[in-house]
Amino acid sequence: MNGAQSLVSTLVGHGVDVCFANPGTSEMHFLAALGDPRMRGVLCLFEGVCTGAADGYYRMADKPAATLLHLGPGLSNGLANIHNARRASSGMVNVVGEHATKHLKYDAPLTSDIEGLARPLSHWVRRGDSAATIAWDTAAAIAKASEHPGKIATLILPGDTAWQDAGEAVAPPPAPATRKAPDPARIAEVAKVLRSGEPTMLILANKACRVEPLELAGKVAAGTGCRLASQFFTNRIERGAGRVPLERIPYSVAPAVKFLKGTKHLVTLETKEPVAFFSYPGLPSLLKEPGTQVHTLSEADEDSTLALQMLVEELGLGSAQAAYQQAAEKVMPSGKLDPISIAHALCAGIPENAIVVDESLTSGRESMSYTLGAAPHDMINNLGGSIGYSPPVATGAALARPDRRTICLVGDGSAMYTIQALWTQAREQLPVTTVVFANNTYNILKAEYANMGAGDRPSAAALTMIDIDRPTIDWIAMGKSMGVPGVQVDSAEGLARALLDANGEAGPRLIEVKLY
């Protein structure tokens, strides 16, 4: 086999059987090798879609996908969503094609410092030396990407490594993914805190937000009176009616500080203490009250479910009864669109086991807290803050779980960043409902303008950099251009009905929520 075949054979042999690709000339042999029937190649029309889709895939499949990118610029186009994936602890294996080694010295047009571009956002970077070692390098990349928490592994493969003879693929067998055991001393410390009766909040993140650990955390809360919370953004929370709910630490600094006020102890699971997203003049970066103590129950690389089991045992709460989220009343909302009516529409329209990818920013920030009582679903957020994450992430999540409906809630400004994802959703007929909150502005920036102290409100000139109302984006035409049928709604019942209609479809749909 040649090097490209060795790559693909090693990927699928180690369980990486989806590749989000936008190949170029230097990847033609990899393209040929993707014909391996065990590999699912998914074409994306922009690399930011590839890397975002790999992120979404990881979140729902709990294993990495591969991407296939074209030299330094192809990798560059994928970097923003690699940043988001990295912050979400999603693993992925990026395969970046490179000029054949002997061609590099001629500094051909597409030549760039690929390692230099890859390193700031990758946990692991390697350049393939030869076809013969591709299998080994690929296995190493997969092992790194599969660590807990997930890692960004970037493998740079010069063209000649693809087309040369690789012999037999020789690679170590897949390593079982393990999570470190938590430190018993920390369990004891946290148990002591909880027994003290002082106001305590557990902050759960990453794998601690799945049903089983949430159930355990619910017992701890029931037995000790502590609060259970998540950061404002979490990579995946299994939430909804009948599940143990988490309070959400607010995004904005003042409400977050208020939310945490009076809490004497913060106990973290797979996360750090909450910090402000941005620094604002005169406001703190750390959100906890001065004097609040922070205790780590489980580090990011530790098994938080085991930690909670140990804690429940230490506290003797094995038979405690967790409190569950009540189901929201399922009513068809009506009238004007506002945060509450949008929330009601979502509660009515989110089907059981949906995957909700949230990038609704201004429009959804307030609504989301009211959707806790919706049917059980997975909630996915952007931990990296780079907008344009949700259409690609929804694409990858739906590809991982085509048996479930994925609902992508996205602001218009964010959607424009990676709108090419709609095309892949149409091509693969993925069950994604994209809900575009069209307010014709980067509305979040209007508040941030004042928060930052740039002025009470943006000047007319500044508004031309914030409002995206000239021209108004026609989202129905946008969906149509890429094969995704859409509908525009301007009322709460319209939104609820459009969601329910879309749930009955096999393929993608777009709903423009007209807020202007």
Added chain:
Amino acid sequence: MNGAQSLVSTLVGHGVDVCFANPGTSEMHFLAALGDPRMRGVLCLFEGVCTGAADGYYRMADKPAATLLHLGPGLSNGLANIHNARRASSGMVNVVGEHATKHLKYDAPLTSDIEGLARPLSHWVRRGDSAATIAWDTAAAIAKASEHPGKIATLILPGDTAWQDAGEAVAPPPAPATRKAPDPARIAEVAKVLRSGEPTMLILANKACRVEPLELAGKVAAGTGCRLASQFFTNRIERGAGRVPLERIPYSVAPAVKFLKGTKHLVTLETKEPVAFFSYPGLPSLLKEPGTQVHTLSEADEDSTLALQMLVEELGLGSAQAAYQQAAEKVMPSGKLDPISIAHALCAGIPENAIVVDESLTSGRESMSYTLGAAPHDMINNLGGSIGYSPPVATGAALARPDRRTICLVGDGSAMYTIQALWTQAREQLPVTTVVFANNTYNILKAEYANMGAGDRPSAAALTMIDIDRPTIDWIAMGKSMGVPGVQVDSAEGLARALLDANGEAGPRLIEVKLY
């Protein structure tokens, strides 16, 4: 004034009065400062549009624009077109917002190694220390960007440098842009070569492709019999009827080798000897015949017009008569679309003084040689090879020269990369005609597949990574979604007529050339 005002005041004071922006929370003060009436802020809905537009602006204005980008991910989104701009010798000043310095240690979500991301593709990177030094740093960035050839200057500004008091803006005055004088010894060497009568080809690039140096090169060709050529891709050629024409070195290796065969001397102006875009198994990377000698008339940073003046003088050709390109017969073509009829349609539809931004790849590669006889125009190519350069570059070029029609020729695969540029064209009502060659495939890759030796033709599985026909992109809907009216054509006369119709419009238009 605060640091942000100091930045903007220094930019406009040094002649940088256009800023392509997609700001975020950390840039709110810069946004406020952009309200300076001397500065034109242009909102782009994706950073790849900002950097590509800055490239296009530079090519037509011969001076840098600024970009305003949001932290590491915003810069990342702009990198591919920074790569293209760098390869095209376009200067630009990238202003990248960063967290306030005191916030960095908390590793907030959007934190990344911005210097690390900037360095591989920037010639100059600096992090602002304080509001007081912003003016100085900005002046240094502009001076670097304004060098010949143009440079990529990236200035990273932490939020606190924007909002703190900057005092008076203290900066060195703008340095006059100078070009190095050529080396007289090289002039003498090239004169000797030309006098020898051996087959010689001058390869002109960058500023050597403007009317004045072309006229001088035309005298040299007339007096010595040498050939005049350009690389396949050039950042801007003033070409068309009545101008001194350049032959174009073919893109593909075999025709390029044939084209150069028998040439004993290659003389370069602001470029290097031609190399293959990619390395192909069994084909050479260098395109010249073995034994061909390469002579540098002017280095990339030297004044090639002066070099040609010195050469003309040395050869005593001051009164030689250059040969000019004949005008193509202006006929309305008719019938089926093929490379020749497309070329005829372009000849009929390119108005005098048009700016033609070419990213037509498969469809246009052959047609372009037939457009040499079109009305005088500027031809702009992509020297970096990263697709998705042309809609942004056309946007920036049109902004620099709103008095001229910009015609953007783009393949469908490339157009999808940075299609958000249409929105900025509509917002600014720029005179851009975007011609999308819709063949529903990355057609270039079909040939490259065989060229690379990956197989005679792509397998069915490989074709799913090359063809973009499922779903078909509806380009008229795409244009409509962003406020750009469009028309679909499927004949040569349809294309010619649509181009002529668009020429009469003040704002942007889209023409879908249906090739499937």
